[in-house]
Amino acid sequence: MLSIAHQQLSRIMRPDDANIVGNVHGGTILKMIEEAGGIISTRHCNTQSGDRCVAALARVERTDFLHPMLIGEVAHVSAELTYTSRHSVEVQVNVMAENILTGSKKVTNKATLWYVPFSLQNVDKIIEVPQIEYASPEQEEEGKKRYEAQKMERLETKERNGEAIIPVISPEEYTVGFSQSSLIHLVGPSDCTLHGFVHGGVTMKLMDEVAGIVAARHCKTNIVTASVDAINFHRKIKKGCVVTVSGRMTFTSNKSMEIEVFVDADPLVETAKGKYRAVSAFFTYISLDKDGKPLPVPTLKLETQEEKKRFEEGKVRYLHTKAKRQAEQERQQ
Amino acid sequence: MLSIAHQQLSRIMRPDDANIVGNVHGGTILKMIEEAGGIISTRHCNTQSGDRCVAALARVERTDFLHPMLIGEVAHVSAELTYTSRHSVEVQVNVMAENILTGSKKVTNKATLWYVPFSLQNVDKIIEVPQIEYASPEQEEEGKKRYEAQKMERLETKERNGEAIIPVISPEEYTVGFSQSSLIHLVGPSDCTLHGFVHGGVTMKLMDEVAGIVAARHCKTNIVTASVDAINFHRKIKKGCVVTVSGRMTFTSNKSMEIEVFVDADPLVETAKGKYRAVSAFFTYISLDKDGKPLPVPTLKLETQEEKKRFEEGKVRYLHTKAKRQAEQERQQ
């Protein structure tokens, strides 16, 4: 039975939704809350004639996590439309954790979200929201107060929103610093073998991801992996580690870029062990145009002695590979 | 029919396996290559009596990507055992892309991987590898040469593996700099609505992930999300952006930590638009012991005037929330 103004999502919590101890990540719950809110407000804003639209999240009110949710429990997320202004929709969401083995249930979250509907014909145009009916004038009045309060706060935060976390010296285009990138990844159950070690393939996928971002930042086109130099896996990475994967460009030829990638593992809880370098490797990327043909690559701008040294080393690797490939081709003819 | 010494994996390439233009990421292919290698070598090393074991990846030889693979194609990854030393296994892998609509096939990769089997009874113990039979003495001789060559290279790289990408000033424990973290995420099709905008819930999940890493780095225990302050979504994030999510600790009370999280979006290809701040918010975490009871949190060490100012602001938010909660509890009694 489907109601326009009510929506429930339910899902079993899996190992990938949780940390090693079995507590479901707050982020998993926030994602389900927003999915329920997005469905209910998009459905509501399309109950009138005129442009079709999609509701975009504009604001989430303060949300408390009242009880931890565990792997194996069923999360029930129920959303309800509670207020409509001319251009926005308020949705209230309750989350309940049900243990289907013991039958116990507990409320884990209550959240309030605001959505704004955008036209699909013109994605910058905001649509008028069909008004809902209220059980009483008091209910409408309270909704209006909540609407005015959040509107004020949204304007305030918009102003003080320019700060950066690490003061970036905004590096010049085509320098090493400009395209340099790193990501952190919390190792989850799906990344590991049955015995708690990260699959080498998972590590390589993260390395390629970082290398690809470095390459795309440098040449701003469609880029693809051309080759990976030999990779040595010096030390195993264990479940529960935070992995930092960093990449920097070392060399550019006319049509290729070489990116060096480092993987550092940090056993969050067992601090005695400390952070260690687990893997490093060189990835080569090429840049492609719309028909999949290779494009010229902007030359890397070198600023320090270190960068110049690394560039020369990259050139040696490049010429060595090129010579090897030519020799192979000649042998095959 | 399953052969001990041969293994094939096949899988359709999906939108999440590829970039916006439809080229499958090199990383997706590397991950499949390693999955095939891991299965074949673990199976082989368990064909003898004694300890059960799992094969861990030790090295991947240089790998070329000969042709791009596309969404909708079937990737066939076939792995073969080609050499065994006393403590390691060599696996050779071929990858073929098949277009099941036109029937065309092309080889995209050839890779060589080395695995070392570890005992499941004692994860630091390396197991002896059952030897394979060779078709000819020449074949064995060539395998031995490859084995010796890679062994040499592994030793070499082990030595020069200490460098860091950004010279870290190795900050002191419990300072803001010590736990500060950031991740980058390439927005994929699964993160987006049909119309190419990132779901707000996906953004919140990434924010919670970073905040959780900051909290765990600070107190090195099991941590859980206690609350999230109001979040405003100022600007939509589009498909193909790189999102940088950064978190820093702003305040600690006896039993809680406040972490400020920023989300910046960078439209990789449409550079005209430039990077912009999309969202920011405060997450509160608590630290739990093994029985799920709250633990005291180490006090944040403040080093700069900016940090002190942010700590005071965090304290105001903390006291304000506490007072509000007490008022609510009294009203309910």
Added chain:
Amino acid sequence: MLSIAHQQLSRIMRPDDANIVGNVHGGTILKMIEEAGGIISTRHCNTQSGDRCVAALARVERTDFLHPMLIGEVAHVSAELTYTSRHSVEVQVNVMAENILTGSKKVTNKATLWYVPFSLQNVDKIIEVPQIEYASPEQEEEGKKRYEAQKMERLETKERNGEAIIPVISPEEYTVGFSQSSLIHLVGPSDCTLHGFVHGGVTMKLMDEVAGIVAARHCKTNIVTASVDAINFHRKIKKGCVVTVSGRMTFTSNKSMEIEVFVDADPLVETAKGKYRAVSAFFTYISLDKDGKPLPVPTLKLETQEEKKRFEEGKVRYLHTKAKRQAEQERQQ
């Protein structure tokens, strides 16, 4: 509000749930159906005192895909307990696709599943099922008939379950060997229940994936799942297994293809146990043009006596289903 005997799951369909043309995979829907069934039957079997238990999928009745579901639509899966025998539970599931932009809704599937509850204290022990109340004696009587019928069929299929799919050397187009396909999948934590058994829904999704590849290879067009014959789950599959899923075409009519799919489980490490056949089933696919209209299917070329025999058996199933459907339509008029 949670009811013991009713459960609804809802979720937006994402790009990863569908093929390139945007049709949601039958396997995605089968997986959601099984998740709903697993929740409702596990919850019911734990409403008594005694051992806590988890319900494992034992059988799925023939399931038709009445309409294709598309990316962006919301799938609503609702499950209801309809019969209990001493050791098994019958669950009936309806799936509805809702377009939240136009408001249109259509029923896409009706399915019937049978579950058996296993004790968590002793995973080989089957628990007694608490009996449900029926609205009328007729309702109970009909349930009993369905129970007896499926019990008979489960015993029958158990017997003829030994055959393997044998690889063929460079086959001609439209032959069985030409489209024959198999994939392997290493069972990870996310595929399993808390207690280390693969969710039946995960297995069905893999089966649909292979059947889809076989169908696409045969007719080289956009193909969609039309129906799945009854599937029996003879043996549980455990975490750490390698699962081989193989498919071969058995029969073609003017507008449909029948594909037989086998699932074999191989406990990689515990080799003593050996490989075993876990599941097998028949999938029917149809071929669609760009406007979603059915296309004629190339006739399967038969080369061996075995293939001719299987083709005739497929024809019997096809004619039987066709006659049954016509009888139903006449009754409804």
